[in-house]
Amino acid sequence: MVVGSFLNVVVWRVPRGESVVRPPSACPTCRARIVWYDNVPVVSWLVLRGRCRRCAARISVRYPVVELVTGLLFVGTALVVGWTLALPAFLYLVSISVALAAIDVDVHRLPDAIVLPSYAVAGVLLVLASWTPGEGVDTDALVRAAAGSGALFLLYLVLALIHPRGMGLGDLKLSGVLGLYLGWVGWGALAVGAFAAFLLGGLYGVVLMVAGRAGRKTQVPFGPWMLLGAVLGVVVGEPLAAWYIRIAV
Template identity: 40%
Template sequence: MDILLPVILVFILGAAVGSFLNVVIYRLPAGLSLIYPPSRCPRCHTRLKPYDNVPVLGWLWLRGRCRYCRAPIAGRYPLIEFITGLLFVSVLGQFGGGIEMLGYWLLVSWLLVLALIDLDTLTLPDPLTISGLCLGWGFHAALAYTQTQTLSGGLAGLMTAVVASIIGLWLFDSISVLGSILLGKTAMGGGDAKLAAMLGAWLGWQGLLLSTFLAAAIGAFGGVGAIALGQLDRQRRIPFGPMLVLGALITLFYGNLLIQAYLGLFLPPVS
């Protein structure tokens, strides 16, 4: 019971954050205010009551339809709230409390928004990637400072994050240039490079490389499978951001285990 209560509270917090993320995903690409007007039905524009906005449960209570005009409400909204709640709980379980938990709550929130916006619009907005990049720098500077209790330690953490961001930017710019030459058309959007820089800031260069490898593997296997099943047109542009986000989430929670397993294939066991 002592463990269950914090988990429930963190899930509720995450689901509430997920409700706001839905607003960001819908309004930011449209250039709308994130604050005004308050939540309303996109069809009849009636302002929703507070009890209609309860994460996950509100959608279930309304049976997926607007209370006023009965227009269907996409099931993606409660799904994002539920996933955000699960991610918040997973961060709590992986990193415990403190600055790491708070920082990685921010990271998973940013990643979810970026992935869904890229799926919807094939864009990765600069305000999100650049702010996420700066937050990653600040996070590692603060984390290193709390661990060393020295200003030099904080600066070292900041520089490590900055260098990893530069590696991510250069790596994806190089991939984009090479791919464009080989394919004769634009191979990758500029937003992907900025997202890679952001991931470098948060996950370090090793985490960035692992995230990129996982994203490429997910894209390759998923794309081939979708084409084989007739679910995807070969000429259709596929956003890479969601795959990179999925690779980053796997790296966040299992990156150390995967890297150790990989190194164990080549390094002799320690006797």
Template identity: 55%
Template sequence: MLLIVVALLGLAVGSFLNVVIYRVPRDESLIHPRSHCPACGSEVRNRHNIPVLGWLMLRGRCADCEAPISPRYPLVETVTAALFVAVAAKFGLTWELPAYLYLAAIAVALAVIDLDVMRLPDKIVLPSYAVALVLIAPAVIAHHSWQQAGRGLIAAAVLYVLYWILAALPSGMGGGDVKLAPLLGFYLGWLGWSSVVIGAFAAFLLGGLVGAALMGLRRAHRKSRIPFGPYMLAGAFLAVFAGAPIADWYSSLLVPTV
């Protein structure tokens, strides 16, 4: 039942994230005007605003001008729902669940925006610090998890310093990456230091692999700008879902069992 409820919530949140992804980089209001076709300006009818099903009913075209509607809209909704279900399956009905569902939501929005405009908007990243602290507070109070919270804060500081140093290097990290790093550090630090290390390492590994593949396909060269936010977020969630097994596997390589 929890996974069904969370899946439906994820579809609804994903529908809202489509608005965030389109409007935030353009500095437009998230409230007014109502959802409308970018081509003809006609408002989207309520029956067509149903996540995924609305796009299918319209067959991917505007009901008024028949301009094509990108399949990215239902894809964002589906990915958000799937990520919500995965997070709920990982944490169950716990005090931490809302905090990590929120991280999943902003991860989808930030990844797509960074791929679109190569920017991680402050309007999403900076308020997320306060939201994360508020959402994790019930877990701290309920379980007296002060050590986990402190570890999260220390991990946030460590990743901030690391990314700040990298940003100071020639062709280093962007300012948005530096601002996002402590937020991810806090979430990963709550889970453990192994998650922090794996999440940080995975970001660079994934980014390097994709960058090498793009250069191999001649879609990029050494000086090409590649958005790093999606790899930071992907690495963080890899650590959330598989941090412990990866750490155990790596430890077995260092200290093989007899």
């Protein structure tokens, strides 16, 4: 939840081109600096009843929601991945997923300041995840990661060239990062993760149109569905792909 508290800062400041380090957190209404005891994840928001201590301005419920969701996702990631060298890599994926999803919903952008450095960070963490003491590095997993990144990037590039209005550059850049993770897990994870993004995004678009909240030309943020699809690919991609192959053969 502490990480989630920091992600709230990232979500607010990065799209505005501001530093996530300085100045210290302050109320956006009265600019009063937030003291440490008013910055305890979830608890402070509940104690203050969702208002600034100084000016009583409302504090969005999204702040404690992001903190709580991040904490739960960290616990879930530890349960799925286990206490292995792969855990830091996937905790990082969870962190950028929460931040990017919230930013894309807010401003329909996936900032380069988060996406581009993630290639290097994810690469280093996945190399660490591929290392087993006494056995060395699993080069097959790293080759799959590189191939997965290239394959997913190429897929999104083709889609962007065919239909530029339907695929943003941010989505294209993010695809390579997600391909790293999905490829590292396995080919089944890559296939399921890629397909799930379009399936979920398409279903969401249909729901919006049926509800009268969107038309055929309405721009819908696709980043959250890419990220959710990747999560499904990591968690259930391999067993789901194996099941499909069994029934198909």
